[in-house]
Amino acid sequence: MIELENVAYNYGGGELLSDVTLKVAPGSFHFLTGPSGSGKTTLLKLCYAALIPTSGHATLFDRDVREMDRDGIALARRRIGVVHQDCQFLDHLSIAENVALPLVVSGRDALAEQANLKDLLSWVGLSQRANALPPELSGGERQRAALARAVIMSPDVILADEPTGNVDWDMSQRLLTLLVELNRMGKTVMVATHDLGLIRAAKSQVQARVLRIAARRVQLAGADL
């Protein structure tokens, strides 16, 4: 599904990631951890082709990203739902419209999928906030809306970058539960977080593989987690 083979990524003359080899199998749940600035976001961006490796091979859905044109990358992203820490919404659109955005840009009729949209907003607990604008939402609500947007196309993979970074512990647990539910539905999930408490809490709910980025390389984390 997503494979990185001896991938390195340089930026501004420095090497951010080095010799990363990673295979994300369908239906798996991964945590990616490490201190701030260790390269978690860079690695996630390599996984949805927002960055192209400086060396090595990144493969999305059996296609090398270097061989994909911009349209090919756009089409691949429709199979990958991304949740950012800062959520990235269009502030002039309502939450319902933001959640439906992937449907609109892919040419599907968002009006015809109103029932699906309502179910999704209800699932993340935002039915009452559907017509609110993004700046009117709390951090937790924004994260849940971003998660709803990430899954509305029923993607194969969900990548979440510090999804609990701006929310309290209860909201973290709620978001984690939603991600675990998605994984139980067969979705592949990868969550980048520096919150080890969240990873420990997840262990009782899901069989997750924990990767740690240290010294620009990815290692399988040990039993200390």
Added chain:
Amino acid sequence: MIGALSRFATLMAGDAQADRVVPPTGFTAHLTLFSAAVMTFLAVFALALSLATGRLAERWSSELARSSTLRISAPVEQIAEQTQAALRVLNTTEGVASARALTAEEQRALLAPWFGPDVPVEDLPIPQLIEIIEDAKGYDAAGLRLRLQAEVPGAVLDDHTRWRRPLVRAASRLRMLGLVSILMIGAAMAAMITLAAQAALAANAQVIAVLRLVGARDIYISNAFVRRFTLRALAGAGAGMVLGALAILLLPAAQDEGGFLTGLGFQGWHWLWPLVLPPAAGAVAFVATRNAAQRSLRSMP
């Protein structure tokens, strides 16, 4: 071609959902509207100038190409005799279709702009003019001059070549200047719309990043901007065209006294020409915005 037109029509027809994706962009919208309106207003004048000078060049070249003038300068008592002699020579010259002496009224009309309408032509020692019309083949000017020199000593042949050619050349260049002006106006409009589109794209970098994140293809994003800017340019150009055509209508009508300047405008079906300008402005905006959007998008991840 049909496929491209169909795609263009689909793009212009729009998609209500897609239209909402790109937020309204304040000053770039006004800049596009204003520049399209002003440029089209100027283009209407350049077009009118070009068409008027085209008519002028055509008239000068066609009216004067086949005519020449013979001037008989002689003592008053010999004028009539020399005129008759000149007409005999001309009527037997190969290439001359007709020749006739201008009447006193016609000569008075020629002098009227300088001396007023009541000038007593008969009492003034002015030369007699003979109008010569050539046939399709034309005559040998050098040979005619030699014959006239021998038989009508006071005759001076003016085949208009000396002053007609520079006038026609000047009119043709004015027409070319008008066309070049239209092209330059189009280029300036393209540059302004490109700047406005680039400003809008830069201001919406975050919007574009979100759209790319959720799987929007470049064509979808660029179409959203292209459609908006093309419609704005069309609207602005439509207003500029109407104002320009009204201004041309308000110009004084063509009059003999006014000469060339009062003939600046459109005549007959030429009034349809300004209608070409708004679609042309729309096409310029379409190409300029699409190029700007594609360039900007290629620089984004």
